[in-house]
Structures are given as structure tokens and as C-alpha cells.
Amino acid sequence: MADSAGVVHSPDFAEAQARKIERLLDEAGVTDGSRVLEIGTGWGELAIRAARRGASVHSITLSVEQLELAEQRVADAGCTDLVRIELLDYRALAQPEFAAAYDAIVSVEMIEAVGHEFWGTYFQTLDHALAPGGRIAIQAITMPHDRMLATQGTQTWINKYIFPGGFLPSVQVIDEITSEQTALRRTGILEFGSHYAETLRRWDKRFLAQRDAVIALGFDDQFMRMWHFYLEYSRAGFASGYINVQQLTFVKE
Secondary structure, eight states: OBOTTOOBOOSOHHHHHHHHHHHHHHHTTOOTTOEEEEESOTTSHHHHHHHHTTOEEEEEESOHHHHHHHHHHHHHTTOTTTEEEEEOOGGGGGSGGGTTOEEEEEEESOGGGTOGGGHHHHHHHHHHHEEEEEEEEEEEEEOOHHHHHHHTTOOOHHHHHTOTTOOOOOHHHHHHHHHHHSSEEEEEEEEOHHHHHHHHHHHHHHHHHTHHHHHHTTOOHHHHHHHHHHHHHHHHHHHHTSSEEEEEEEEEO
């Protein structure tokens, strides 16, 4: 399936998700024997795929639900010996015992939840934990720098109802922070915002088709309208280029 810009989108969500994760691991240089840190566990898929490469993975999260489901998925995949999931704030990694402890660091859409006042702390912590010559690959939803500056300090609908305390960075501000405050230097970038627009279109279609199941879980019509609006609001942002998503690669000088 191709969009209006001629970008081809896979009909298979699982296949597309797998390619996205494998590319991030490739960019981070994850191979057999790599010591990998994952900031933001998600539901365990990235940790499992890293372990299947022979890497040892330390994955951290602040969500008890993520930890419990990810641990179960890791066990089902037979990767328990290689994956350790921990309920831990990323800032705890600034402790001396984590200095240069990892060959690779990966993080998917975590920086958006950090808050702009902590971006420096976030990248300084990654710098501290990464071994010399190591690589970092993060996935981030971003906005253009001028729009980021114009909206900084404002209260949006997304901030109020969906992601309290969250804020999207620009690639420019990421480059400025890493070059001024760390030994990390960006070496690569891949943009795929149009793919997210298509993903959100499909998510919304499936969500609306499951209305009865959502209501049966205890949600109401107000939630249905709000979540439908959120998915379409986000889709419009990616389709118009107001927001984007990138995989960013860094090396430690």
C-alpha cells in the first residue's frame, strides 16, 4: 500500500514492527556478547530480539504492568538468562556502579516523557552509562525547532489529557544538548513520519470497530470520543509534517 507521497506501507503490522526494532538494534551495534541497556521496557519485544542476538540486556521501566507482562513474554521466549527487567528510574543510572557499564543503549520513545527541563540529565546519564566506543540508538517523536520553542511552556490538549508532563524535542535541541553537555555525537538519522500517519489510521479504524469490546472493559462514550480524537489528532500531525518520528544514532567520542 502506498500513500499520497508514494511511500509504500506494509500490510503486515508485525513485520513492520520487527523491521523497526531490528534496525534500531543494528544501529546500536548489538551483537553476540553485547551489554545492552534499554531505557523504557515497553512490552519486552526489543529485549527479546536483542537477547536472540546473544546480547545480555538490562531493561528498566517505571511501569509495574510493563514489567510484569514483559517478564512473562521474556520467559515464554526462553530468554530469562539474558534479560533482566527492573523497576528503576533512568536517573539512578548516574550512580558510579553504572559508569561505562554498557556497550549499547537503546530507547524507544522515552525522551518525550522526560520533560524539557531534564533533557540534559537524560543524555548525560546515557553518556555516563555508555562504554567508550559504544553506540546509542533512540527513537523519538519530534517537532521542528521553531515550533518547539513556540510551544514550550504551553498547556496543550495532549498535555492535559494524554501525556501530562510530556514534551516533544527537536532534532536541533538534541544535537545542541549532546554536543555541549556530553561526549555523544549523532552519526545517523532515519525519518518515517508518514509511516506513523498510516499506523494511526489503521489503529483508529480497529479501535472504532471494537467499540463494544472497549465498552465491556468499563470505558464509556466519552473515552471513545476522546481516544478517537487523540488518534486522529496525532495522525494529522504526522501526515502534515507538524510532528515527525526518527531513529537517531550516537557514538561516544
